[in-house]
Amino acid sequence: MKHLKAKDKRQQLKFENIWEVDFAERYPHIDVAEANRILHGQKANGDMIYGLDVTHAAWSAVGRGWMTAMLRWPIVKWFADKGYLFFARNRNGISKLITGKERCLQCSLDE
Template structure:
């Protein structure tokens, strides 16, 4: 894997994006790990799950960690889709985009509810296909 993404599988919007990423990941370069998995700490002892619940975490093949929109930009770059996402990493846009991302992350369940009608995926309806 070139990138392993640690995401919140109980967030409908987060899960939807992960499903889209995997759909376009034809070379299988991206691994997905739900931070709510019962064995996540056993399999990834270096992961701080509490911190991963506040900001998206990505583990690169070289063992280095990236966070937030850097994960999103790297992931979409690996798929060759949504090239516009890399614009969010431009020096003049990055600080504002990062603040917006953190606001989204803090309010992801409310935003999910507004956009999907579903606040959380804890009823078994949200599963990676």
């Protein structure tokens, strides 16, 4: 996320922390527990997108969509989405296995 934010020179993206106290007030249509389970994104027109569709849209917005485009190809998409859901469900354990520590819920993009 920090790398993506750094690439967003034209400030096309808005990052939100689902753990902020007023998040539910500002985004009553988003279930925080579900947003913690799977990545949520909202387009400028209000349409919601999820998972790797958010990832691809975000990287496309900063001119790097070519890096994630293959993940949205019809046959690859099915496998990529299954892999994403596995990763999302197990991200803390995977992080601990790789780095020795689980990611915190309050990590900041500003750090």
